[in-house]
Structures are given as structure tokens and as C-alpha cells.
Amino acid sequence: xxxxxxxxxxxxxxxxLSELSLQLAPGSFHFLTxxxxxxxxxxxKLCYGALRPTAGQARLFxxxxxxxxRDAVALSRRRIGVVHQDCQFLDHLTLAxxxxxxxxxxxxxxxxxxxxxxELLGWVGLSSRANxxxxxxxxxxxxxxxxxxxxxxxxxxxxxxxxxxxxDWEMSQRxxxxxxxxxxxxxxxxxxxxxxxxxxxxKSQVQARVLRIANRRLQSAGVDL
Amino acid sequence: xxxxxxxxxTSQGYDAAGLRLRLQAEVxxxxxxxxxxxxxxxxxxxxxxxxLGWVSGLLIAAAVGAMVTLAANAALSANAQVIAxxxxxxxxxxxxxxxxxxxxxxxxxxxxxxxxxxxxxAVALLPSGGETAGFLTxxxxxxxxxxxxxLVPLLAAVVAFAATAVAARRVLGGLS
Numbered sequence: 001x002x003x004x005x006x007x008x009x010x011x012x013x014x015x016x017l018s019e020l021s022l023q024l025a026p027g028s029f030h031f032l033t034x035x036x037x038x039x040x041x042x043x044x045k046l047c048y049g050a051l052r053p054t055a056g057q058a059r060l061f062x063x064x065x066x067x068x069x070r071d072a073v074a075l076s077r078r079r080i081g082v083v084h085q086d087c088q089f090l091d092h093l094t095l096a097x098x099x100x101x102x103x104x105x106x107x108x109x110x111x112x113x114x115x116x117x118x119e120l121l122g123w124v125g126l127s128s129r130a131n132x133x134x135x136x137x138x139x140x141x142x143x144x145x146x147x148x149x150x151x152x153x154x155x156x157x158x159x160x161x162x163x164x165x166x167x168d169w170e171m172s173q174r175x176x177x178x179x180x181x182x183x184x185x186x187x188x189x190x191x192x193x194x195x196x197x198x199x200x201x202x203k204s205q206v207q208a209r210v211l212r213i214a215n216r217r218l219q220s221a222g223v224d225l
Numbered sequence: 226x227x228x229x230x231x232x233x234x235t236s237q238g239y240d241a242a243g244l245r246l247r248l249q250a251e252v253x254x255x256x257x258x259x260x261x262x263x264x265x266x267x268x269x270x271x272x273x274x275x276x277l278g279w280v281s282g283l284l285i286a287a288a289v290g291a292m293v294t295l296a297a298n299a300a301l302s303a304n305a306q307v308i309a310x311x312x313x314x315x316x317x318x319x320x321x322x323x324x325x326x327x328x329x330x331x332x333x334x335x336x337x338x339x340x341x342x343x344x345x346x347a348v349a350l351l352p353s354g355g356e357t358a359g360f361l362t363x364x365x366x367x368x369x370x371x372x373x374x375x376l377v378p379l380l381a382a383v384v385a386f387a388a389t390a391v392a393a394r395r396v397l398g399g400l401s
Contacts, residue, residue: 070317070398071318071319074317077313084313088309090311102314102315105311105314105315105317106315149314
């Protein structure tokens with residue numbers, strides 16, 4: 001569904017990533033690891049069309065990113081849920097409205113999705129906070145809200161960039177469990193993290209491939225974990 | 226008692242010098258006063274004034290457009306985070322632009338409506354000049370002309386709509 005073929009990316013001075021190939025097959029579970037600044041976030045951005053590769057080919061659901069206009073990229077986001085480390089919300093909307101935002105912008109009536117929304121908030125444990133405004137939420141609540149927002153439109157892929165970066169171990173376990181549950185429902189998951197403990201915890205519960213960025217290239221890092 | 230005789234000119238005009246000479250000979254003491262002579266430059270000036278009015282109208286429309294464009298640009302950059310969030314959850318440029326365009330169009334519409342009400346009030350207070358109204362006192366609206374100011378808010382809204390749409394498209398097109 002998301003394919004990177006011999007992709008390179010440079011921000012101007014020298015290549016950050018080069019000769020990088022990646023295929024996210026439906027239902028797969030990937031970890032992306034590597035030290036800070038090696039391009040994990042850049043790689044994720046290439047995966048959801050926020051950046052275009054400077055060389056090579058990136059395909060989202062079979063379409064070359066270079067051939068997609070801005071609207072096509074926006075429409076593909078409805079099939080890709082993205083969770084950032086510093087997840088941002090619309091601060092004047094309540095948590096429930098923020099979680100339902102992908103439906104709102106897609107022009108779907110929220111009333112039809114009300115049941116779905118309530119179940120989803122229950123799933124991430126935020127039912128009691130539905131009417132809170134985002135600035136009132138704790139770090140862990142924001143992360144779970146971002147995850148709920150990422151999955152409300154039933155995406156085929158969830159890309160998470162350091163989803164456990166701002167939360168304690170117990171909360172990161174909880175987030176991981178939610179992501180694993182999603183994967184069991186058939187959603188493709190890619191998590192960028194430098195937290196090896198989290199990867200080890202996941203490996204006992206799900207068959208995950210671990211990819212590491214080193215020397216600007218992507219390597220399989222399954223053996224040493 | 227002085228006698229007053231009104232002479233209406235035909236389109237061919239008349240021989241002013243000849244008439245004056247004949248009057249001098251036949252009715253000494255009669256004075257020929259040609260109104261049209263001093264009225265003509267004033268009528269021309271009034272026509273110029275009208276053109277000046279139209280040019281000011283155009284300049285005001287251009288100023289409204291520029292002002293709305295600047296305000297829309299400021300609002301778009303101040304709301305960069307909102308736009309990023311909307312992009313992330315799959316909003317198209319048209320959706321995002323619509324939110325800004327709607328807001329600025331409604332603001333221009335209501336602002337211009339308030340301005341129009343105040344302006345019409347000021348015009349209504351102008352002296353009418355009554356029956357003897359000449360072109361200098363007749364600056365107020367008459368009859369259906371009172372409907373013309375109602376177009377001002379509509380035109381302002383159209384200008385704001387176009388200016389915001391262009392500004393939004395340009396700013397959003399420059400984002401990743």
C-alpha cells in the first residue's frame with residue numbers, strides 16, 4: 001500500500017536518506033528505529049506524502065506521489081492515520097470534535113458516526129474527557145486522543161512518530177496495546193521510536209519487523225533485538 | 226416696475242451681438258442677461274465631479290481588496306497550526322480556503338452594511354433646497370436612487386470574497 005523505491009531525500013545540503021526502499025504490506029507491523037536526527041520523521045513524511053522524494057519513487061496506494069496534486073495527497077490522508085509526538089489539535093474544539101475532525105473535513109455528518117465516536121473514545125479511555133478542550137489534557141491523554149483521531153476514519157495504515165515520546169512507561173504500554181489491537185483488525189502499522197524497550201515489549205505480542213536507519217540507509221535490525 | 230422677458234434659446238442658438246444692438250436701439254436701458262453663458266462651465270464642472278465620484282468608487286473598491294488581502298494573509302499565517310492540523314486529517318485546500326473566505330466575506334458584508342447605514346444617514350441630513358433645488362443643493366438621493374447604497378455592502382462582499390479566495394489559494398499552494 002505504501003512503497004518507497006530507491007528513495008532519497010535531501011533538505012538542501014547533502015542527502016539525509018538515500019537508496020531507501022520500503023514496502024508496507026497490508027496488515028504488517030513495522031518499527032522504525034535509529035538515533036535522533038537520522039531521518040525517522042522524514043521517512044514517515046515521505047510515507048504520507050508530506051514530503052516528496054528528491055530521487056526515486058514513492059507510491060501511495062499504487063499512485064506515484066509525484067503525480068499526485070495537493071488534493072490527491074489530502075484524499076490519501078483519509079486512508080492514512082498519522083500520530084505525531086507533539087500532536088496538535090484545534091484548541092477551540094472539544095476533544096470529541098477534534099477526534100471527529102477527519103469525518104468533518106470529509107463532509108460526513110458526525111451524527112451518523114456518534115456511536116462510532118463514543119466507542120472509540122471508550123476504547124482509548126477518554127469517554128469522561130469528551131467535552132474537555134485540548135489544552136486541558138495531559139500528555140498521555142493527548143497521545144490517546146491523537147490515536148483516536150488517526151483511526152476514526154478507519155484508515156488502512158497508521159503511521160506513528162514517537163507516539164510514546166512524552167508519556168510514562170505504563171501509558172506507552174497502553175498505547176502500544178491499542179496499536180497492536182488495531183493491527184489485529186488488519187490495519188498496517190508503522191511506529192517510529194528510539195525506545196528499544198518498547199520494541200521488545202511489542203515483539204512478544206505481535207510479529208513485528210524492525211527497521212533501522214543507519215548511514216542514511218534502511219537496514220533490517222531484527223537479529224540484534 | 227422693471228419688466229422681465231424670458232427668451233428661450235433654440236438649438237441653433239441666436240445672434241447675441243445682433244440682439245443686443247437691436248435692444249439698444251429699440252428699448253434703451255434693457256439688459257440682456259444670458260444665463261447659459263455662466264451656467265455652461267458649472268455644468269461641465271458638475272460632470273467632472275460625477276466622474277471623480279466614479280473614480281473614487283473604484284479606488285475605494287481597490288483599497289478594500291488590498292486591505293482584505295492583507296488581513297487574509299495575516300490570518301492565514303496566524304493560523305498555520307490550524308491549517309497543518311486540517312491538512313493532516315485530510316482536509317483539501319478548497320475546504321480550508323472556504324473557512325477563511327466565508328469569514329472574511331461575512332465581515333466585509335457586515336462592516337460595509339454598518340458604513341452604508343451611517344453614510345445614508347449623513348446624506349439624508351443634507352439640505353434639500355426644496356422647489357428651488359439647483360445642481361448645487363441637490364446632492365441628496367432622490368426616488369429610486371436611495372436604493373443604490375444598498376449595493377455597497379454587496380460589492381464589498383464580492384471584492385472580499387475574490388481577494389480572500391486568491392490570497393488563500395496562493396498561501397495554501399505554497400505549503401507542503
